[in-house]
Amino acid sequence: MDDHHKAMSRFVERTLWCDTNDGRTRVNQSALRARTEPLVILGEAGMGKTSLLDWIAEAPGYARCTARQLLVRPDPRTLLGDAQVLVIDALDELSIRKEGDAVELVLGKLGAVGYPRFVMSCRVADWRSATGREAIREQYSQEPLELHLEPFDDDDAIDFLSTNLSNERARSVVAHFNERGLNGLLGNPQTLELICRVAREGGLPETRYELFDRATELLRLEHSNAKAASELAKHPGLAAAGAASAALILTGSEAVVRFAAANVIEGELALADVSLLPSGQFIADMLRTRLFKADGADRFTYWHRRIGEFLGARWLAEHANDARKRRRLLSLFHSYGLVPASLRGIHAWLARDPALATAVIAADPMGIIEYGDADDLTIDQARILLAALEQLAAENPYFRAWHRYSMRGIARRELKSELRRLITAPETPFALRLLVLEAIKGTPVALDLEPPRESWRLVGLS
CATH class of the missing domain: 3.40.50.300 (P-loop containing nucleotide triphosphate hydrolases)
Structure with missing residues (x-):
């Protein structure tokens, strides 16, 4: 197993x-x-x-x-x-x-x-x-x-993690994320699996990006000495995995297959075809790693879609290396005025590229929060995210689902004026005000803002 x-x-x-x-x-x-x-x-x-x-x-x-x-x-x-x-x-x-x-x-x-x-x-x-x-x-x-x-509560998370960690270690992992305001990650079973893999190797990540980055590194490594000689170096290996993942997600396909072209059916991509992509010459080698799983004989797909989105976005951004290519890439996602539902995850991770971040955040701010990493933002990116959320809330006051989000990237002292206005302005939709209050809860900027006590009580900050 x-x-x-x-x-x-x-x-x-x-x-x-x-x-x-x-x-x-x-x-x-x-x-x-x-x-x-x-x-x-x-x-x-x-x-x-x-x-x-x-x-x-x-x-x-x-x-x-x-x-x-x-x-x-x-x-x-x-x-x-x-x-x-x-x-x-x-x-x-x-x-x-x-x-x-x-x-x-x-x-x-x-x-x-x-x-x-x-x-x-x-x-x-x-x-x-x-x-x-x-x-x-x-x-x-x-x-x-x-x-x-419903998300896992802390007891569920401890029970889940205890499968592969000691109960004591599982409790310390949960405490680590709670203390850093990353408890929103603990309710998600798939994220817990990544946390479990990383926790077995030592120190724990501080952001979602760090978690995914370290998890993909663990998943690509070969643990069999007999096969170690065929292991690829980190960059070409992850680039190949990203090429395959991006191809699957952008085409809406289910699997890469090692079949003759005549036997490939709809929903499948022939390995011979995807191997022609940049870095694709190593895809066959990466299909043998834990980044992918077999879905039948000679049929492979990403271990989990979220991993595929993360790696696929990294590969796309790497090859969109001039203004013309970036415009063409963004048109895949933005040409219909709304990021297609099946592409929101891979689109969100494109924001890690500074040259793409502004357009990506503005197009789908909730996508960044739900699928990407809204904890690790520059000041300018955080400001763009707040502006995009404000516009989204004006168009649709019920834009968010009612569960925990992790958005610590906006909790910056440089953004005090914007945060104070969103918290206190009567015209701010309730859903946006609550999202901001939840994001800054327990952070130094929350103490600096000193909004009216009734605003704090909305989410139990006092």
């Missing part, structure tokens, strides 16, 4: 919540299979949606597929088989430009097999509740139940 599966081997039962007429209601994982209405499982990237759907699909009468598999399968009955419930993962990974199209396309395929019961997952930031619910209700004559995965 590899490290990834060992890290997931400890069962932590998940709790979900939904809004009902009686207010917010919690639902235990064990109760999901008894539900009869269509279920939509929502959560941030890495929150464990796929693992939860795998668990649901283990029961008799359930069949599992990805949204892309459903769309490209000429006869979707071959996916359902004798099952009564189809479990559909990763709606958000479809390369769809227009809001609502992904749900409509999936429903069309479900209609071809008589509208069976289904369970569907999607990143919460990419789910449009009103249009999605209405589309499902039109076809099923039944309101779907939207269920949000």
Whole structure:
């Protein structure tokens, strides 16, 4: 059993919540299979949606597929088989430009097999509740139940980490992140897996970028002495992994395959083709590392999409090395006026490049916070982020989901005037004011600001 599966081997039962007429209601994982209405499982990237759907699909009468598999399968009955419930993962990974199209396309395929019961997952930031619910209700004559995965609490995180760390070490890891205001990372199972890998090697990271940077270094290393001679140096190896990851994400493909061209089907990229990309000559070597996982014989994909987004963005930025190339790169993401849902993660990490940061942050400020690293910003980048958030909040006062975010990069004394205005101005939307207050909680700039006591009490800062 590899490290990834060992890290997931400890069962932590998940709790979900939904809004009902009686207010917010919690639902235990064990109760999901008894539900009869269509279920939509929502959560941030890495929150464990796929693992939860795998668990649901283990029961008799359930069949599992990805949204892309459903769309490209000429006869979707071959996916359902004798099952009564189809479990559909990763709606958000479809390369769809227009809001609502992904749900409509999936429903069309479900209609071809008589509208069976289904369970569907999607990143919460990419789910449009009103249009999605209405589309499902039109076809099923039944309101779907939207269920949000709750983040791990500290006890869950300790239990999860204790699989591969001692209980004492797990507790110290949780304390480390809590003390640095990075507790938002602890609620995410996928991030905890990266934390677990890094914690076994020694010191702990201070930012999300540092966590991903160190995790990718660990994942690329060969641990077998017998294969050490074929190990690539760091830069060419990670560049090759980034090339493969970017190709998968930008094309909406599922896997790189070592098949003859005549046998490559939709959703697959031939290794021979991606090897022609810059740095691509080493992709075959990197497919053998823990940065990738086998998805069948001669079929490979990134270990996790978030790792693919991180490495893919680094590779794209490295090769967009002049103004013309940068304009062409950004047009892939910005030409429709809205960053496509399936590309928000890789787009967010482009902000690590100073030459791209301004345009990337301005185009999708919440993407930086949710998928990139809003803890490690320059003063200018933090100022741009605040301005972009203010514009977003003016256009959509309900722009954020109601969970913890990590955005310490704005907690700078140089930004006191901007922060004070956003906190105290009556016209600041509540969601933005709360986001700012949460970001500066416990930081030196919070003491400098001294806003009215009632503003502090909004998030328990006094």
